Amino acid sequence: MVSRAFDDEVVARARAIAETTPPDTVDPKVEALVTQLIGRVADKWTMLILELLEEQGELRFTQIFRGIDGISQKMLTQTLRQMERDGLVTRTVHAVVPPRVDYRLTHLGNSLGAAFCGVWLWAEEHLNEVEAARTAFDTRG
Amino acid sequence: MVSRAFDDEVVARARAIAETTPPDTVDPKVEALVTQLIGRVADKWTMLILELLEEQGELRFTQIFRGIDGISQKMLTQTLRQMERDGLVTRTVHAVVPPRVDYRLTHLGNSLGAAFCGVWLWAEEHLNEVEAARTAFDTRG
């Protein structure tokens, strides 16, 4: 996970960007592609794997498997394949027995991890507020 | 959408944070809650609604419905309810006929939008790289 030392700073920066953003003249095709890409990449397992690899550098299959609580082998393989296809991780197979496969973030993967950093910080920072909002909502009926 | 003027700056900042992060001494309960919260909030429709409301301020149901391509009424209602429960949006019902309901981001919702900003920027910036990686992967078989 991450420290929360720079949280306010990051959020303030991001908000500043959002506010100074021009009225938006983005090609709808690009818009759609971006949306789709985000849908693909902003997935729970992808985010968790990304974070783990960011922390640990290079890991093999079983290490990731043990490092991520609740994931099934199937989902891990699947997610890693997608990430490889999207250029987020490299997959190096060592021709030994038993087989050994190492995964490592690419530059692209690293940059995505950095981009998600703000979301992790937000979640850490505002966890209590969200829980409070929920119980308030639920007790109001 | 957003401009990409500050992309490198944002990413560099986020990466700097990631690198200076201490070895991690986070309570596993909190870790799990954060993970769960991210799973809840990092959903396609939530992100799109968040962005739309951030741009437009206050909107009513049908305006959001028309503003987000491909969403169904069901998903829109559902997502808005969750967001309201999580304290991300306020929902104000005007007792008129036909009914009129306005949605607006809370401070919390705004901060989440800001946090997601980095991901949007990443997607815009690296769209081409991802597509290139994909075709490379696919042609290699």
Next chain:
DNA sequence: CACGATACTCTCCTTTTGGTGCGTATAAAT
């Protein structure tokens, strides 16, 4: 008087997601 508009809810029904368990190659270890 029929109609449209609004913001839903409710009921099917299909699609997608994801879990479980089994199979595999092979060499080292027991």
Next chain:
DNA sequence: ATTTATACGCACCAAAAGGAGAGTATCGTG
């Protein structure tokens, strides 16, 4: 000789997500 470890692929099945369409209350409008 049997077991163990690895990194999967495959087949099957349950659960969840999500789309389509109908229903609702009420009032102004044509």
